[in-house]
Amino acid sequence: MFQALATKRPRKTQITRISSVPAPVGGWNARDSYAAMGASDAVILENFFPLPYAVSLQKGFTEWATGMNHPV
Numbered sequence: 001m002f003q004a005l006a007t008k009r010p011r012k013t014q015i016t017r018i019s020s021v022p023a024p025v026g027g028w029n030a031r032d033s034y035a036a037m038g039a040s041d042a043v044i045l046e047n048f049f050p051l052p053y054a055v056s057l058q059k060g061f062t063e064w065a066t067g068m069n070h071p072v
Contacts, residue, residue, distance in 0.1 A: 023050070025054070
């Protein structure tokens with residue numbers, strides 16, 4: 001019964017679309033709307049730094065609130 005139902009559906013071919021997205025080297029844009037932003041602007045830059053040619057990941061971290069006895 002299940003085999004009969006499975007064979008009645010037409011099979012769809014999988015379509016793959018490849019696109020290249022430029023790095024947001026323009027920096028963080030919190031001023032303009034999404035429609036007005038350029039392709040080189042970033043909406044969110046969390047732990048990333050824009051460079052003239054790429055986007056670099058933040059290297060390392062510093063603990064600044066340690067040794068607290070009670071939850072914040």
